[in-house]
Amino acid sequence: MKEKMEKNNRNEELLMNETKVKSFKLFTLSVGIILLIFLSISVISAITIKNVVTSPSEVEPGETAKITIEIENILNDDATNVNVALDLSGTIPIAPYQGSTEESIDEINEGDKEKFTFSIIILPEAAPGIYKIPVKINYEINGTRETKNGTIGIIVNSPPQIRVSVEGYLIKGKEGKVEIKIVNDGLSDIKFVSIQATQPVSGATINSPLYEYLGNIDSDDFETVEYSIFSRENSGSSLSIPIKINYKDTTNKDFILDQILNVQVYSNEQAENLGLIQSPSNTLYIAIGILILLYIVYRMRKRMKKRKAQGA
Numbered sequence: 001m002k003e004k005m006e007k008n009n010r011n012e013e014l015l016m017n018e019t020k021v022k023s024f025k026l027f028t029l030s031v032g033i034i035l036l037i038f039l040s041i042s043v044i045s046a047i048t049i050k051n052v053v054t055s056p057s058e059v060e061p062g063e064t065a066k067i068t069i070e071i072e073n074i075l076n077d078d079a080t081n082v083n084v085a086l087d088l089s090g091t092i093p094i095a096p097y098q099g100s101t102e103e104s105i106d107e108i109n110e111g112d113k114e115k116f117t118f119s120i121i122i123l124p125e126a127a128p129g130i131y132k133i134p135v136k137i138n139y140e141i142n143g144t145r146e147t148k149n150g151t152i153g154i155i156v157n158s159p160p161q162i163r164v165s166v167e168g169y170l171i172k173g174k175e176g177k178v179e180i181k182i183v184n185d186g187l188s189d190i191k192f193v194s195i196q197a198t199q200p201v202s203g204a205t206i207n208s209p210l211y212e213y214l215g216n217i218d219s220d221d222f223e224t225v226e227y228s229i230f231s232r233e234n235s236g237s238s239l240s241i242p243i244k245i246n247y248k249d250t251t252n253k254d255f256i257l258d259q260i261l262n263v264q265v266y267s268n269e270q271a272e273n274l275g276l277i278q279s280p281s282n283t284l285y286i287a288i289g290i291l292i293l294l295y296i297v298y299r300m301r302k303r304m305k306k307r308k309a310q311g312a
Contacts, residue, residue, distance in 0.1 A: 001259035022045050049069060052068070060159075077141050081104070083102060086134075129250060157249065157251055170204065171231065183222040184218065191250060195243055196244045205232075207229065
C-alpha cells in the first residue's frame with residue numbers, strides 16, 4: 001500500500017514537472033512571437049508614400065508637369081535628414097525640368113506629412129502610355145539610416161484629334177459613290193474606331209451597310225469608308241448625312257464624334273456643264289468623229305496599196 005502511494009506521488013510530480021515545462025515553452029514561444037512582431041514593426045519603414053499628384057494629370061509629349069509626392073511618418077519616431085529622389089535613368093522618356101531629381105527636408109515628426117515637388121518634362125519622342133518612375137527615400141530613425149524604395153506612375157497622352165471629310169458627288173436620278181475619310185491628326189494612335197451613318201431624312205437612300213468597323217488608326221494616318229447612295233430626282237443641291245464615330249485613345253478612354261457631312265448633288269445638266277459626265281450628244285459626236293477618222297485611214301492605205309501595185 002505504501003509503495004503504491006509513493007508511485008502515485010512520483011507520477012503526480014512527473015506530471016507537474018511536464019506541465020511546468022510545457023508552460024515554460026509556451027511562455028518562451030509567446031515572448032518570441034511578440035519579439036518577432038516588434039522587430040517586424042521596427043523593420044517596417046516609418047516613412048510611406050501617402051499620395052502622388054501629377055499636374056496636369058495627363059502630360060503630352062514635349063510638355064512640362066509637376067509631380068508632388070506626399071510623404072507620411074507613420075510610426076512614433078521622428079525621421080530626420082529625409083531625402084526623396086526620382087530615378088529618371090534608363091529608357092524612361094522623362095527628364096528633370098529646371099530643377100533636380102532630389103528633394104530633402106531636415107525632419108518629419110511622428111504622424112506628420114510633408115510634400116516634395118519635382119518639375120519634369122516629357123521628351124518629344126515619347127510614345128503615349130503609362131510610365132513607372134522608381135522613387136528612393138532615405139532617412140534616419142534614431143541614428144539609423146533607412147532606405148525605402150517605391151514606384152509612382154505618370155500618364156503620357158495626347159488628346160485625340162480626328163478630322164472627317166467627304167469626297168465625291170451625286171447626280172440626281174442616279175446612284176453614286178461617296179467616300180468618307182477619317183484622318184488622325186493627333187500625336188496618339190486611336191483604337192476600336194467605328195462609324196455609324198444614318199439614312200438621310202429625304203432625297204436619297206444609302207444602299208451600303210450603315211455601320212463599319214475600321215479598327216485602329218495610327219497617328220498621321222487615315223481610313224476610308226465608301227457608301228453607295230442613290231439620289232432622287234427631287235433631291236436638293238446638297239445632301240446631309242449624319243454620322244457617329246466611336247473610338248478609344250491609348251488609355252482606353254471612350255470618345256464619340258457626331259458630325260453631319262454635306263454631299264454636293266448636281267442635276268444632269270449641271271454635271272455635263274462641269275464636265276463630270278458626258279452628254280449623249282457629245283458621245284454621238286465623238287463616235288462619228290472616230291468613224292470618219294477610221295474611214296480616212298482606210299482610204300489612205302487603199303491608195304498606197306494601189307500605187308505600189310501600179311509601180312510594180
